[in-house]
Amino acid sequence: MAACHRSGEAEIEIEIVAPSSVEVFGAVNGSGLNGSVVTASGRDRRDVVLQVDGLVKSYPLITGVVFRRQIGIVHAVDGVSFELREGETLGLVGESGCGKTTTVMQILDLAKPAGGNVVVLGKDTATLSRAQRKHIRRDLQVVFQDPLASLDPRMPVADILAEPLRTHGVPVGRRAARVAELLRLVGLGVEHINRYPAQFSGGQRQRIGIARALALEPKVIVLDEPVSALDVSVQAGVINLLARLKATLGLAYLFVAHDLSVIRYVADRVAVMYLGRVVEIGQTDRVFEAPAHPYTQALLSAVPLPDPRKERARRRIILSGEAPNPADPPAGCRFRGRCPTFAAFGPERRRRCIDERPVLSHQGEDHQAACHYAQARAVL
DSSP: OOOOTTHHHHHHSSSSSSHHHHHTSSTTTTTTTTSOOOOOOOOTTTTTEEEEEEEEEEEEEEEEESSSSEEEEEEEEEEEEEEEEETTTEEEEEESSSSHHHHHHHHHHSOOOSSSEEEEEEGGGGOOOOOHHHTTTTTEEEEEEEEHSSSSSSSSSHHHHHHHHHTTTHHHHHHHHHHHHHHHHTOOOOOGGOGGGEEEEEHHHHHHHHHHHTTOOOOOEEESSSTSSSSSSHHHHHHHHHHHHHHHHHHHEEEEEOOHHHHHOOSEEEEETTTTTEEEEHHHHHHHHHHHHHHHHHHHSSSOOOOOOHHHOOOOOOOOSSOOTSSSSSOOOTTTTTTTHHSOOOOOHHHHHHHHHOEEEEEEEEEEEEETTTTOOOOO
């Protein structure tokens, strides 16, 4: 008998082999979590499980305590569009404050958005009744960033995993077997069933969060920065677990992250957001090998390379200034104030960036960028 509250956890954490940094950067680009390349033609044959079209969300900017008044509007999400297909992983990336989490919350709310449409498994969320909304939640689940904050500290694992089953009317006789099955799926044993979240490591808590999301056998899982709060060695184990679950259960993932090296490893496709808009979207290998939008190029130039000689020789793209105020975004291109391409232009070419809002335009097969002067270039 070991005199340790966490005896036996090490063997659980190392069941899945963690890739090194070299392996992550050397992975097959665009291969996604299950390692199978998703080609454009193969993708077209898959059903769309989540479609977001022109999504808009803004918040009133209020001042005062006693005499409150609105002084402006924060445009958190402005015309975001993308789709997620069966068995696919779409990475949603961008700086803090770009609108990633707001987009996710609008999808998970399953209510009528302020603007645009959200269609989940062929059903427009704006038209759902209360009963239909509850039913569709079985197929759309979420894994949160902080596993400790997302798990009730007063409930043992058995109750945490049984709660969604109870809420959705799964018979009592099937719950115990399902809880045990969920623990096995995420690499934990039934001996952990009566333990509380505080008695687990960070990686194990995230596995419990994943198990809870799997309880109702969903088709789509939203992963809101699921590994950013974990140590690097534990991150790899959780990512590989997600890969195995995706391949085994045929899941579709909307993977929100700010770590581009993780996105390159896990995602089939990637959407880059800036100040509430999608500025580039496409198959992961195409976006990473030849980004066409200056913002994407700047983000990728900040990703470290495993080869020290290449890392020393590369030229980084340094953005000047701060991101604009979302309560008062600039007209035309919202990125122009920090754009190195815009800075190099003369007055005539700048005029288009100032006056016209850029829209997504094709840069090749399954690759679009919202830039008037988009030009693909290798950065990594």
